[in-house]
Amino acid sequence: MFKNIVFIILTISFLKTTSAQTVSPSLKEESDIYEKIYDAPLILDETQPTPLHELYNTKPLLVVLIFTRCTGVCNPFLLRLKESLQFKAKKDSFNVLVMSFDPRDSIKDMNLLARRFALEDNNQWIFAVTDSIPKLNQSISFYPVWDSIRNQYDHDALLVGVNNEGYITKKLIGMRGGHDLDLLIASVNNVFSPTYRLPNKNVLFSCFNYDPKTGKNKLGLGLLFIALPAILTVLILIVIGFSVRSKASELEESS
Amino acid sequence: MASIKLNKITSVWIISVLLLFIVSIVLGILMRLNQGEVISQSPITFYSNMTTHGLTMIGIWFVAGMAAVNYIMERYVKTSYTVNVLALVLTVIGILMFWASTFIGHFHSAWTFLYPLPFKEMGSETWATLMFLGSLTVLGIGWLIWSISLMTQILKKYSIPQALAWQHLRKNPTVETPPFILISMITLIGVIACLLAAVVLLVLFYAEYFSNGNFVNDALLMKNLTYFFGHTIANEMLYLGLAVIYELFSEVSGRPKWKTTWYVALAWNCTLVFILTAFFHHLYMDFVQPQGFQIIGQLASYFASLPAAGVTVFSIFIAVYRTRIKWSLTNLLFFIGVIGWVIGGLAAVIDSTISNNIVLHNTLWVPAHFHTYNAMGNVLFSLGFFYWFSIQFSDKTKVKKSTTLTLALLLIGGIGFLLAFYIGGAESIPRRYSIYPSELSIGASLATIGAAFASIYFIAILIFFFNISKRCLKILFSSS
Structure with missing residues (x-):
């Protein structure tokens, strides 16, 4: 009996682990796209709260979720983001909103964080807290x-792109490179970004095969299918042309 | 001289085409009334009707051109009556299957049936997609056999270079290729190529349908093949009409027969080459397609249409300018049809220019241009032939007062109907909306105006239908 219980527990644990492993971070990035972000009242300073829409209506936002007492990913995440954004060409086309999701954080804590990163005088960076954390998170x-x-939160390093109408246009999970940030910035500014389908072994005749490592397209077998009708037509034309002419000349010779 | 059997089957083709045309116009008017919120159709009914309207129109005006070319070709070479009958039978079966898929099965992926829409149908019967693909197969087989048969008959008399009039590119050609044979040959080659594209496309659709998910198609490949077939056949059917005009315009006008010159040969050979790659202009928005293909699409759109249009307009202009012409309804319809074809063609070339397409893509400009060269171009080419064919056995060749009225209705209705599309396109009203949101309310008003003018056009077509069908029925049931 005891053995059976242990076996069942082990099986359930194994299945849970497997299912957890199959959840790809890339799929999590697809959730809520083109949904509106919650219009949370933000505390930016000692004055009245400012609704989030006032910020995104002014400029599109890159929303960063952190907490000040974080001993894990938050600090390297912010540092990397600051460094990456320094060299972006269209820096003026968006603002960065650093939001705390920890109810213990106050606006003073956030201002202190801003000072630590030498961002307190940078108008592009906005540090804020809110009393509507659950709704915003949801x-x-x-x-x-x-x-x-x-005594810590276990959380993703999440960067959310919000356009000037408040729609979530793209999400990035983890510390991501320059190209991903380019796509995020393009999306919040409503600039078209190309996307490619995932490789699928059941697609045999692709026109082009996209290599995500190099970002280049290679010619595929499908291109042959586009040329095939024209090739077949020429062959049919030549075959019929020669066969009817040879028959005609045979008839002429026999007569 | 055409045989009695050929006269009879051509009569059947004409009556069938006109009958199906009337049904398709009614569906079109209902769609515009729905967009204008004068009537209320469910989205599935609207899109089923749109699918029926689009593919029926393409089908009937293609077979109308083929029937006309088949009839006139008998002047030069012997054609196969059996193949003509087979094409008719398969066309009727194909159309019935297609209508069953849309009217009963509620298939509604539009006549372009862009992949993967046929597999993602919502609200249609489960069998509708297979029935639709089956109908295309039946139609495609019939038309492919017919086209290959006609091409074979030409090649029995003319070698390939002669059929393509290459000898006219040199001085003093020894063999003369009539313009009708040249244009028919050029067109039949294009038709065969696009029907073979349809074969490849259908095989890929069937492969995915029956593979239970083990085989998935590449959307870009399917879109390329769809427009290889769709765009090319929509253009080739115009050229079938032009072949008829090159043969009959001078004849019914009492003028010397047109001859193939070096520039006519060159222009139509350009059309043969470039029409097969012009379809790339339908894929400007597909960023995965390399930029080179997009540029080919734009250039091919120019080189396929402009030379052929240039020489045809020049020939017509020379034929009528300061010349005493024996005007009849036939050459009037041809003349107006060429104007409609040129205007629609120019609107198409505007849309196929990449910098313009960014603005006009998928707006009402698209139906505006293709309705121009079809409703006021190709339809008139075929009506001209139908009228000429039906009066061959009577002596009524003069333009009557009632004819002038019919033409006036046709022109007023046609121009008004098209203007509603063009203005909508210029206003960036999107196409293929069953109803317009409040932000695009001008689209609804234009749709109502379009429906009103289309009804005037419809009255003219009804008059043509009764007059031509009456005579064709006489030919069909006469013993000689």
């Missing part, structure tokens, strides 16, 4: 888990 499918042993 609108962007961001679910940090409190770890009481470490």
Whole structure:
């Protein structure tokens, strides 16, 4: 009996682990796209709260989710983002909103964080807290888990692109490189960004095969199919042309 | 001289085409009334009607051109009556299957049936997609056999270079290729190529349909093949009409027969080459397609249409300018049809220019241009032939007062109907909307105006239908 219980527990644990492993971060990035972000009242300073729409109506936003007491990914994430954005060509086309998702954080804590990163005088960077964290988190499918042993949140490094109408246009999870940021910035400014279908072994006749490593398209077998009708037509024309002419000359000879 | 059997089957083709045309116009008017919110159709009914309207129109005006070319070709070479009958039978079966898929099965992926829409149908019967693909197969087989048969008959008399009039590119050609044979040959080659593209496309559709998910198609390949077939056949059917004009315009006008010159030969050979790659202009928005293909699409659109249009307009202009012409309804319809073809063609070339397409893509400009060269171009070419064919056995060749009225209705209705599309296109009203949102309310008003003018055009077509069908029925049931 005991053996069976242990076996069942092990099986369930195994299945849960497997299912957890199959959830790809890239699929999480697809959630909430073209949905509106929650219009949270933001505390930016000591004055009255400012609704989020006032910020995104002014300029599109890159929303960064962190908390000041974070001993994990938050600081390297912010640092990397700051460095990456320094060299972007269209820096003026968006603002960066750094939001705390920890209810313990106050606007003073956030200002201190801004000073630590030498961003307190940078108008492009806005540091804020809100009393509507659950609603904001839900609108962007961001679910940090409190770890009481470490006294820390277990969370993704999430960057959310919001255009000037408040729609979520793209999400990036993890510390991402320059090209991904380019796509994010393009999306918040409503600039078209090409996307490619995922490789599928059942697609045999692609016109072009996209290589995600090099970002280049290679010619595929499908291109042959586009040329095939024209090739077949020429062959039919030549075959009929010669066969009817040879028959005609045979008839002439026999007569 | 055409045989009695050929007269009879041509009569059947004419009556069938006109009958199906009337049904298709009614569907078109209902669509515009729905867009104008004068009537209310469910989205599925609207899109089923749009699918029926589009493919029926393409089908009937293609077979109308083929029937006319087949009839006139008998002047030069012997054609196969059996193949003509087979094409008719398969066309009727194909159309019935197609209508069953849309009217009963509610198939509604539009006549372009862009992949993967046929596999993602919502609200249609499960069998409708297969029935639709089956109908295309039946139609394609019939038309492919017919085209190959006509091409074979030409090649029995003319070698390939002669059929393509290459000897006219040199001085003093020894063999003369009539313009009718040249244009028919050029067109039949294009038709065969696009029907073979349809064969490849259908095989890929069937492969995915029956593979239970083990085989998936590449959307870009399917779109390329769809427009290789769709765009090319929509253009080739115009050329079938032009072949008839090159043969009959001078004849009914009492003028010397047109001859093939070096520039006529060159222009039509250009058309043969370039029409097969012009379809790339339908894929400007597909960024995966390399830029080179897009440039080919734009250039081919120019080189396929402009030389052929240039020499045809020049020939017509020379034929009528300061010349005493024996005007009849036939050459009037041809003349107006050429004007409609040129205007629609220019609107098409405007749309095929990449910098313009960014603005006009998928707006009402698209139906505006193709309705211009079809409703006021190709339809008139075929009506001209139908009228000429039907009066061959009577002596009524003069323009009557009622004819003038019919033409006036046709012109007023046609121009008004097209203007509603063009203005909509210029206003960036999107096409293929069953109803317009409040932001695009001008689209609804234009649709109502379009429907009103289309009804005037419809009255003219009804008059043509009764007059021509009456005579064709006489030919059909006469013993000689």
